[in-house]
Amino acid sequence: MRVLTIGLGGAGSRVVDQLYDHDRRSKVYCMSAVAIDIDPNSLLQLRHLPNPARIFFPRVDISGRAHVTDVIDIEEVMTRLQSMDTMEIDAILFCCGLGGSVIDIAPPIIAEIRKSYVEPIFALAILPCLEEGKRVSAKAADDLEVLQELVDAVILFDNETWSQKIKAAAAAAEAENTGVMGQLRQIPIGSDPRTHYSMLNERIARQIGLLLRAGEFNESGLDVAEVVLDAGEVLNTLKGNGFVAVGYATERLPTGWLNIFHRRQSLKDFIQGSQEKAARIISLAKKAVYEDVSVPCDLTSADKALVLIAGPSAELSMKGFQTVRKWIDRSIAGLEMRSGDYPVKNTSFVGIIIVLSGISNIPRVEEIQDIRTEYQLECEEERLRAEEEVRLCEEEAAGIVPEVPDDEGARDFASPLESAYLEEIGYMVEPTTPEKDEMIALPGNGGSDQKRRDDTIDMLPKAEKKQDEDPVVLPPKQGGREIDLTGSASITSSVPAPKNATFGLKGINIEKTGPKDDAVSYSTALKPVQRPKEGSLSADAGTPDRGIQRPKEGVFTGDHVTLGHGIQRPKDNLFDEAGLHMREGMPLPKDGSLGQKGFARSGPRPKEVGPSRGRLEVIDTAARQKSSEEKKTDDDTDGGITWIQ
Numbered sequence: 328m329r330v331l332t333i334g335l336g337g338a339g340s341r342v343v344d345q346l347y348d349h350d351r352r353s354k355v356y357c358m359s360a361v362a363i364d365i366d367p368n369s370l371l372q373l374r375h376l377p378n379p380a381r382i383f384f385p386r387v388d389i390s391g392r393a394h395v396t397d398v399i400d401i402e403e404v405m406t407r408l409q410s411m412d413t414m415e416i417d418a419i420l421f422c423c424g425l426g427g428s429v430i431d432i433a434p435p436i437i438a439e440i441r442k443s444y445v446e447p448i449f450a451l452a453i454l455p456c457l458e459e460g461k462r463v464s465a466k467a468a469d470d471l472e473v474l475q476e477l478v479d480a481v482i483l484f485d486n487e488t489w490s491q492k493i494k495a496a497a498a499a500a501e502a503e504n505t506g507v508m509g510q511l512r513q514i515p516i517g518s519d520p521r522t523h524y525s526m527l528n529e530r531i532a533r534q535i536g537l538l539l540r541a542g543e544f545n546e547s548g549l550d551v552a553e554v555v556l557d558a559g560e561v562l563n564t565l566k567g568n569g570f571v572a573v574g575y576a577t578e579r580l581p582t583g584w585l586n587i588f589h590r591r592q593s594l595k596d597f598i599q600g601s602q603e604k605a606a607r608i609i610s611l612a613k614k615a616v617y618e619d620v621s622v623p624c625d626l627t628s629a630d631k632a633l634v635l636i637a638g639p640s641a642e643l644s645m646k647g648f649q650t651v652r653k654w655i656d657r658s659i660a661g662l663e664m665r666s667g668d669y670p671v672k673n674t675s676f677v678g679i680i681i682v683l684s685g686i687s688n689i690p691r692v693e694e695i696q697d698i699r700t701e702y703q704l705e706c707e708e709e710r711l712r713a714e715e716e717v718r719l720c721e722e723e724a725a726g727i728v729p730e731v732p733d734d735e736g737a738r739d740f741a742s743p744l745e746s747a748y749l750e751e752i753g754y755m756v757e758p759t760t761p762e763k764d765e766m767i768a769l770p771g772n773g774g775s776d777q778k779r780r781d782d783t784i785d786m787l788p789k790a791e792k793k794q795d796e797d798p799v800v801l802p803p804k805q806g807g808r809e810i811d812l813t814g815s816a817s818i819t820s821s822v823p824a825p826k827n828a829t830f831g832l833k834g835i836n837i838e839k840t841g842p843k844d845d846a847v848s849y850s851t852a853l854k855p856v857q858r859p860k861e862g863s864l865s866a867d868a869g870t871p872d873r874g875i876q877r878p879k880e881g882v883f884t885g886d887h888v889t890l891g892h893g894i895q896r897p898k899d900n901l902f903d904e905a906g907l908h909m910r911e912g913m914p915l916p917k918d919g920s921l922g923q924k925g926f927a928r929s930g931p932r933p934k935e936v937g938p939s940r941g942r943l944e945v946i947d948t949a950a951r952q953k954s955s956e957e958k959k960t961d962d963d964t965d966g967g968i969t970w971i972q
């Protein structure tokens with residue numbers, strides 16, 4: 328196809344120079360070229376472009392910091408382009424290095440060109456090497472996004488991939504050529520940037536140059552193609568605003584006397600010879616896609632593909648060509664597949680070009696995008712640090728003493744999640760803390776903690792205060808035993824509180840021996856008493872003494888239980904939530920609700936769980952009956968509750 332090629336900046340100019348050279352050497356002459364740069368040295372070092380094709384814009388400001396869009400005059404560029412022979416062009420190709428500064432002129436130039444030309448515009452974009460730094464990669468990612476919006480396709484070439492290949496090839500060659508002859512024919516390793524770039528540009532010129540020349544003929548060098556690929560097909564493959572990768576692989580054919588011998592052998596065995604040719608085309612195709620591709624990419628993510636084989640027509644195996652076509656056609660995601668052959672008379676090489684267009688999976692593009700994100704974060708961090716430093720300097724200058732963070736305060740402050748966790752940990756380590764005890768203060772015999780009762784937890788029944796305070800003594804049951812809970816009723820929280828307990832994480836530990844101020848203690852005198860009339864237990868009716876509240880539900884079997892001074896019957900589920908249970912190794916009740924909470928009590932288990940959850944330990948108080956009776960008067964004043972079993 329006939330193409331107008333525009334090189335921008337150092338990279339673009341050098342690539343265009345090389346492409347121009349290939350075009351002239353192939354004698355196809357399908358290319359007009361210009362190079363635009365603001366660096367005079369870069370333009371002077373070009374070897375093939377004629378002087379009129381080198382457009383130089385000197386930096387006007389002395390500081391050299393003027394933006395490239397201020398330096399390059401778009402009108403001047405357009406005048407120079409229109410003065411060229413661009414009447415028969417099929418496309419316009421911009422060549423540029425991503426991450427440089429001159430590429431910034433691409434958007435206004437492309438916009439201006441779009442006004443004057445209807446031909447599709449493509450870009451050949453060169454991805455920078457990683458060693459050039461994050462800033463260059465980040466800018467390259469930005470440039471790529473801008474370009475993709477503006478042009479019909481972006482052909483990518485990855486400097487990083489090809490630099491590694493060149494270095495590896497040079498190292499391998501160096502290892503091979505250790506002898507004198509090897510030293511003499513040493514290939515350049517491209518250690519200096521100029522040689523290195525020229526090797527990369529040679530590669531680009533071969534890949535892209537052959538593609539540009541597809542469908543163009545020169546009478547002396549070309550045979551008639553069997554499957555002709557014209558410029559329109561190349562253009563249609565490229566178009567679509569996507570990324571394009573070009574795979575290109577070649578193989579030297581056997582030449583000289585050895586070749587004549589080889590050909591005789593091949594004539595003897597023609598079938599084997601043709602199979603060899605087919606195998607060569609197939610292996611070249613694989614190499615082009617997987618190894619010698621301009622940018623490594625996922626073949627299966629391509630939308631369109633084009634296959635072009637080139638070389639002496641006798642060597643272009645149609646069998647191999649069809650196999651490659653089928654393979655590519657089945658592999659790509661899209662349905663558009665084009666192919667052709669490009670027979671060249673005087674060459675000792677067979678080559679294949681595979682163009683993959685509309686590729687969505689290109690790891691290197693993703694990589695530079697990731698680098699950009701990383702770079703932006705670093706820049707932001709740097710900016711914040713600089714701002715902080717300025718602020719500190721200003722404060723220092725103003726004589727403001729910076730606040731020293733308070734460790735205690737910092738410890739006090741915690742997120743809700745953290746504080747929940749810390750509380751839990753604290754609780755596990757220290758189940759008994761003063762705060763925890765304060766949360767539940769059950770009045771006991773001590774009689775001193777009525778004032779400390781925690782109003783937030785309503786543990787007591789709604790009975791009249793007077794009733795609660797009144798001593799309640801139930802008459803002893805005949806033959807029964809009196810149970811004295813005083814001093815022996817131990818309510819303790821020996822297990823961590825459930826996380827969702829009403830009491831939060833506050834542990835409850837009421838010591839077994841002796842009621843303490845903040846411990847729960849039941850002053851108890853269990854006497855043989857009558858069972859309540861109601862209740863599921865087969866006990867005698869209980870007759871509460873003065874002021875006692877007989878439990879509406881729930882039945883105790885057994886002894887007369889007197890809860891101590893001022894105690895009130897806890898709510899049904901109160902201790903369940905607190906996880907309180909009795910000590911003294913009493914057997915666990917079968918009742919699940921009690922058992923789960925580790926609440927042990929002796930004697931028959933009432934069906935109703937409510938009243939029994941007082942974590943009362945029933946003691947054989949038969950022996951104490953007498954003293955209990957003596958205490959009756961005391962109980963009357965205690966306001967205890969006597970449960971009758």
Ligand SMILES: Nc1nc2c(ncn2[C@@H]2O[C@H](COP(=O)(O)OP(=O)(O)OP(=O)(O)O)[C@@H](O)[C@H]2O)c(=O)[nH]1
Nearest residue numbers: 336337338341424426427428429430455456524527
């Ligand atoms: N393949 C290849 N890549 C090049 C060449 N020169 C530069 N590059 C790459 O292209 C990127 C841009 O470089 P240039 O085109 O020289 O930059 P510029 O736009 O002229 O402007 P400056 O940034 O001022 O140098 C660089 O980061 C390199 O990765 C070259 O000759 N060949």
